[in-house]
Amino acid sequence: MDAKKKRIFGVILVLLLVLVILIIFNIGVFTNVLTSFKSNVDISSSPPKWIFKPVLDHYLHVFSKGGYNFGKYLQNSLIIAIISTLFATLVSIPAAYSIVRYHGLGDKILGATMLLRLMPALALAIPVFLIFNKFHLIDTHIAIIFMHTLFIIPTSLLLFIGYVQDLPIEIEEAAEMDGANIIQVLTQVIIPVLRPGIASTAILGFITSWNEYLFSGVLSFKNSVTATVGTSFFITSYQVEWGPMAAAITISSIPTVIFIFIAQKSLIRGMTAGSVKG
Amino acid sequence: MRRHRIKNKKIIGWLLLLPITVWLVCFALAPMLYGLRLSFYNARINNINNPDFIGFGNYIKLFQSADFGASLLWSLRFALIATSIQMILGILIAQLYNRSFPGKSAAITLFLLPMVISPFLMGTMFRLLFNEFVGPIAYLLSGITGTTAMLGVAFVNSTILGADAINRTPFVFINVYSAMQGVSQELIEASKVDGANAFQRLIHVTFPLISSILWVTFLEKLLASFLIFELVFALSAGGPGSFTQGISIFIYRRAFQRSDYGMASAASFTLAVMLLIPSLYLVKRMLKGIK
Numbered sequence: 001m002d003a004k005k006k007r008i009f010g011v012i013l014v015l016l017l018v019l020v021i022l023i024i025f026n027i028g029v030f031t032n033v034l035t036s037f038k039s040n041v042d043i044s045s046s047p048p049k050w051i052f053k054p055v056l057d058h059y060l061h062v063f064s065k066g067g068y069n070f071g072k073y074l075q076n077s078l079i080i081a082i083i084s085t086l087f088a089t090l091v092s093i094p095a096a097y098s099i100v101r102y103h104g105l106g107d108k109i110l111g112a113t114m115l116l117r118l119m120p121a122l123a124l125a126i127p128v129f130l131i132f133n134k135f136h137l138i139d140t141h142i143a144i145i146f147m148h149t150l151f152i153i154p155t156s157l158l159l160f161i162g163y164v165q166d167l168p169i170e171i172e173e174a175a176e177m178d179g180a181n182i183i184q185v186l187t188q189v190i191i192p193v194l195r196p197g198i199a200s201t202a203i204l205g206f207i208t209s210w211n212e213y214l215f216s217g218v219l220s221f222k223n224s225v226t227a228t229v230g231t232s233f234f235i236t237s238y239q240v241e242w243g244p245m246a247a248a249i250t251i252s253s254i255p256t257v258i259f260i261f262i263a264q265k266s267l268i269r270g271m272t273a274g275s276v277k278g
Numbered sequence: 279m280r281r282h283r284i285k286n287k288k289i290i291g292w293l294l295l296l297p298i299t300v301w302l303v304c305f306a307l308a309p310m311l312y313g314l315r316l317s318f319y320n321a322r323i324n325n326i327n328n329p330d331f332i333g334f335g336n337y338i339k340l341f342q343s344a345d346f347g348a349s350l351l352w353s354l355r356f357a358l359i360a361t362s363i364q365m366i367l368g369i370l371i372a373q374l375y376n377r378s379f380p381g382k383s384a385a386i387t388l389f390l391l392p393m394v395i396s397p398f399l400m401g402t403m404f405r406l407l408f409n410e411f412v413g414p415i416a417y418l419l420s421g422i423t424g425t426t427a428m429l430g431v432a433f434v435n436s437t438i439l440g441a442d443a444i445n446r447t448p449f450v451f452i453n454v455y456s457a458m459q460g461v462s463q464e465l466i467e468a469s470k471v472d473g474a475n476a477f478q479r480l481i482h483v484t485f486p487l488i489s490s491i492l493w494v495t496f497l498e499k500l501l502a503s504f505l506i507f508e509l510v511f512a513l514s515a516g517g518p519g520s521f522t523q524g525i526s527i528f529i530y531r532r533a534f535q536r537s538d539y540g541m542a543s544a545a546s547f548t549l550a551v552m553l554l555i556p557s558l559y560l561v562k563r564m565l566k567g568i569k
Contacts, residue, residue: 004366014379021371022388028394031414032403048414094294102291106342109295110568111303111561116306118498118557120505122529123546124306126539127313130326150305153298161568180289211396213508218534228396232512240408249399256394264387267394271449272456 027255036246042120043242058247073230076141077210077252080226084145085205086154089198096160097190101169110161113154121214129218141224147215151207158273159204163197164190200266207256207267225254317543329540336544345520346545349528354539356435356524357504360442365496367443375451376458387456393448402514404441408513419460434514434522442509445558446499453495457488494567497560501553525549 035043037054062070099106128147129138137143167190175189191198216226225233231252234245260267317336321329375386389564392400407415408428416426428437461484469483485492507526512514517533518521524532529549533542 011379014374014377015381017374018379018385021374024387025447026387028400028403028407028441028444029395029414031407032388034405035414044412046411046417048311048412050414061530091297097297098291098294102287102294104288104291106291106295107565109298111565113298114561114564115557116302118501118553118560120526120529120546120549120553121507122533122542123313123550124309124486126529126533126542126546127309127316128305129534130316130539131309131312133328157298158568204445207394211394211398213396213398213512215565228398228567229328231399240406242409242412246401246406249403252399253395256396257391260387260394262387262389263341264383264390266457267390271393273454 010043016269022203032246033097033250035242036250038243040243044099058243059251062247068230068233070227070230070251073225073227074251076224077226077228080141080224081146081149081206081209083141083211084148084152085202087149088205089158089202090150092156092160092201093194093198094186096157096164096206097186099157099161100164100174103155103187110157116150117154125214125218129213137219139220142240143219144216144224145270147219148209148212151212151215155204155208155270155273156201159197159201159270160194162269162273163194200269202264203259203263203266204270207259210252210255215259236248283394290486294499297368299493313543314547316540317547319540321540321543323537323539326539332540336541337548340541340548345523346528348520349523349525353504353506353526356438356506359424360361360439360446360503360506361496361500363439363443363448364499365492367447368495369454369492371447371451371538372458373484375455388467390448390452392444393452395445397509398512401509402443404437407514408437411470418549429514429518431518431521436515438510439520441513442503442506445509446502450495450499453491454488458484459490461487490563494560494563496561497556501556503559504553505549 016276034050036058037056038049038052039055042049044053062068068156072227095106095109099110132138132143171189171193172185175185180188200201210226211228212226213228216224217229217232220229231245234241234248316329318333319329320332320335371389375382375389379385393404404415407413409416410427410429413426413428416428419428420426423433425432427433440536465483465487466479469479474482505526506524507530510522510524510527511530514522516527520528525545529542529545532538532545
């Protein structure tokens with residue numbers, strides 16, 4: 001009886017500690033969501049109000065304010081994230097297959113992509129800005145897509161290598177015996193088997209693109225502005241519109257937050273790729 | 279026939295690598311070489327098509343500038359402190375989570391939540407929450423800090439460290455936690471029988487078994503913190519003045535606010551060279567884990 005009591009006490013203690021940690025780590029996000037529902041008077045009241053009458057003004061404002069086209073920014077983010085993820089997947093699958101099944105040059109390419117992940121992004125941002133400027137690609141979707149694809153590739157490649165390593169080589173050999181060429185092996189054998197892996201890798205790629213700021217910001221000023229970049233437009237030289245800004249941050253965070261709830265496992269696999277087996 | 283097949287196999291292996299190679303060359307290698315070339319020129323927005331060659335002029339100016347040295351020092355200090363805080367917190371929280379308790383799956387998801395939010399949005403969010411006049415968190419903390427000026431000279435570094443810890447500790451946590459899950463439960467039980475307490479078990483049983491992952495995570499975190507840009511840019515923009523100007527903000531300001539592309543390129547290549555050896559070492563360690 002005494003041991004059981006001690007165990008229950010232990011569990012309660014762990015739960016309490018976990019609760020405190022979760023509050024500390026999430027109070028920022030929570031308070032930001034609260035702010036987005038406060039009226040302007042409540043936002044600037046001191047001491048800050050924790051109980052107030054919620055209003056939707058800022059959300060309406062964000063979508064309807066003249067010249068500030070948040071709906072368009074969200075649409076840009078969506079287009080850029082989906083196409084970048086698609087490109088990165090199409091580029092990474094054959095590369096991963098080559099690295100696992102055909103040895104040689106692949107290892108160098110793998111090393112180069114991993115090195116890319118660690119190098120200062122600004123060393124790339126300056127020349128890329130100038131080159132794209134020369135080719136009149138600034139403020140186009142495709143410019144941002146080219147760069148986001150590059151940043152999605154390293155993690156995608158690592159994950160696909162893991163998935164291909166787990167495949168039994170026999171099914172490919174059987175297909176080759178039947179006279180299938182490499183394209184057929186990839187499209188009719190490998191890709192269908194990898195489908196769940198592709199889906200979770202794509203989610204990570206989407207988040208990478210959606211969250212990116214430096215290149216999206218440098219390469220756009222009006223037409224191809226993404227939601228992440230667009231939130232900063234509420235800070236001008238004259239004033240900061242806190243309410244709409246909080247609403248814009250909340251909206252921009254929703255897709256990534258949804259993904260972590262539906263795809264926690266693949267997210268963890270992606271985040272730990274490279275280091276866990278090291 | 280056989281030799282023909284082997285040769286064929288090699289060609290297919292290369293062809294499969296072609297798309298990724300094209301991407302890396304066009305959007306990483308070529309721009310970097312162009313950037314390297316720019317670092318030897320006086321290149322500004324008005325003469326970018328016809329810049330003046332000045333040899334090592336940018337590098338000489340760079341090493342003489344106190345601003346550059348101060349930025350490197352800020353980044354170095356930030357990287358060491360932020361990484362230490364996040365490693366300790368990440369390990370302790372992973373140890374706390376490394377047991378079964380009700381609602382654990384949801385608790386993991388909620389702990390990872392700050393990590394999936396863009397660092398730029400996180401920075402913008404904290405800029406609001408720590409605002410001197412309307413920030414609710416600044417107000418809550420003013421009981422301890424005695425002021426709400428959390429982005430002033432006295433507290434801005436701590437604010438950045440705190441915001442980054444919230445954004446990035448989950449990364450350390452998830453790596454350490456996944457590694458701990460791989461440690462055999464039998465070993466832990468055996469050491470319990472031998473009378474080791476929780477702390478001794480962590481130090482003497484778990485750590486040696488996950489030391490390689492801890493080391494890789496530490497290095498990866500250290501490099502990333504050294505180059506921190508988005509969160510600081512959104513939160514303090516390097517200010518007040520250039521008080522929190524790390525090396526990435528230094529380069530950004532030179533390039534995109536002063537349009538001094540030659541000088542900014544020189545700074546980014548100096549940085550790349552400094553980071554090359556630790557980065558190559560880290561890549562080698564990671565590759566060993568993949569193969």
